[in-house]
Amino acid sequence: MPRDKLKVIVPPGEPDGQGYVLDEQVGFLMRVAVQRHTSIFTARMIEGLTQTQFAALAKLFEVGPCSQNHLGRLIFLDAATIKGVVDRLGVRGFVTALADPKDRRRRAVALTERGREVTEAAMVVAAEITAATLAPLTAQERHAVCELLKKLS
Numbered sequence: 511m512p513r514d515k516l517k518v519i520v521p522p523g524e525p526d527g528q529g530y531v532l533d534e535q536v537g538f539l540m541r542v543a544v545q546r547h548t549s550i551f552t553a554r555m556i557e558g559l560t561q562t563q564f565a566a567l568a569k570l571f572e573v574g575p576c577s578q579n580h581l582g583r584l585i586f587l588d589a590a591t592i593k594g595v596v597d598r599l600g601v602r603g604f605v606t607a608l609a610d611p612k613d614r615r616r617r618a619v620a621l622t623e624r625g626r627e628v629t630e631a632a633m634v635v636a637a638e639i640t641a642a643t644l645a646p647l648t649a650q651e652r653h654a655v656c657e658l659l660k661k662l663s
Contacts (some may be wrong), residue, residue: 547643554639556632557602562587564636566595567604567621567629575608575620604628 532538551561559567565585570576573584582592596619599605604625610616621629644652 547639550642551639554635554642556635557628559628559632562591562595563599564632566592566599567625568633568636570605570619570621571626571629571633575610575618577610577616578619581619599625 548561555564562585566581569581569584576584578592578596579589581596582589585592587595596605600607603622605619606622607617608620610618612618644655647655
């Protein structure tokens with residue numbers, strides 16, 4: 511069969527004889543999706559929380575007081591970045607440092623009462639942000655995207 515009659519199915523991002531097509535590259539597509547999500551997040555999130563600040567608050571709400579270092583590892587931030595995030599949340603009165611019940615030499619980051627209230631309200635908004643981000647997809651596609659992203663993480 512002549513080559514021009516063959517239909518070759520090529521996964522997105524793979525060379526297909528047409529050269530490199532940026533709009534088909536996984537990294538480019540993921541960046542565009544993240545930009546869209548960030549735009550939605552920034553427009554809707556309460557208290558001017560950034561995505562990393564919200565992640566820190568939500569994780570503290572989930573796991574309770576923990577060391578700053580451990581919190582950073584839980585939300586995939588390096589030591590310098592988590593320090594800045596915790597410092598800014600502390601200035602706003604959302605977190606405080608307590609004696610770590612597991613190690614008296616350490617301090618544990620914990621939500622304040624105000625931080626708990628803000629986090630609870632922010633989690634409601636975050637669920638709405640997720641719904642808006644995934645709105646163009648069917649329920650099955652939303653589930654598939656989340657499962658595939660977990661696999662890539």
